[in-house]
Amino acid sequence: QVQLVESGGGLVQAGGSLRLSCQTSGRTFSNDGMGWFRQAPGNEREFVAAISWDGGTTAYAASVEGRFTISRRNAENTVYLQMNILKPEDTAVYYCAAAAVGGPTRNQYRYKNWGRGTQVTVSS
Numbered sequence: 001q002v003q004l005v006e007s008g009g010g011l012v013q014a015g016g017s018l019r020l021s022c023q024t025s026g027r028t029f030s031n032d033g034m035g036w037f038r039q040a041p042g043n044e045r046e047f048v049a050a051i052s053w054d055g056g057t058t059a060y061a062a063s064v065e066g067r068f069t070i071s072r073r074n075a076e077n078t079v080y081l082q083m084n085i086l087k088p089e090d091t092a093v094y095y096c097a098a099a100a101v102g103g104p105t106r107n108q109y110r111y112k113n114w115g116r117g118t119q120v121t122v123s124s
Contacts, residue, residue, distance in 0.1 A: 002026035004096045012086055014121030016122070020081040022096030023113060030074040033099035036081045037108060038092035038120075048094070049081060050104030056087050059104040064090075086122045093117040 008020040020036070035050035049070040050059045058070055069082040079096060097111035105111075 001036070004098060004113055004115035006082060006094060006115045006118040007094050008014070009094060011089055011121045011123065013124050014086060014088055016086050017082070017084045018086065018120060020079075020083065020094055020096075020120075022079040022120060024077045024098065029077060029098050031102055033101050034070075034072060034105050035077045035099060035105065035108075035111060036079075037095045037097060038090075040092040041118075043092075045095070045108060047106040047108065049094045050106060051102050053102040057104055058107060061106075068070070074099065077116045083120070086120075088122045088124045091120060091122050093119050 003025045007022045012018055031053050033052050036048040037045050038048050039045040047061050051070045051072055055072050067085045072079045095117045096115040098113040099105050099110050100112045
């Protein structure tokens with residue numbers, strides 16, 4: 001059974017940091033681009049960050065560039081999202097996803113497997 005399980009969410013004050021993890025299982029993900037998306041109440045799901053299969057290429061949404069860092073450890077089947085200088089507008093459910101391509105992609109329709117999400121709440 002293919003699974004992506006996010007963890008690391010929680011409540012943090014503005015300016016603080018969190019590190020999200022995405023543990024994958026059920027098949028090999030080391031050839032897949034991986035991404036993080038988020039969805040706030042009343043909003044559509046939006047792209048946050050993506051990373052290529054080998055970790056050599058990354059992409060970020062303009063709203064998180066310079067504050068968030070995506071990384072991966074294929075040997076541990078894990079993808080991370082380090083979030084620094086958090087803002088109240090970063091509050092959302094964060095989802096990990098595996099792409100059908102090896103490169104990083106912002107297009108959510110190119111992702112074939114999704115986790116259930118982890119809640120991040122940033123207080124002002």
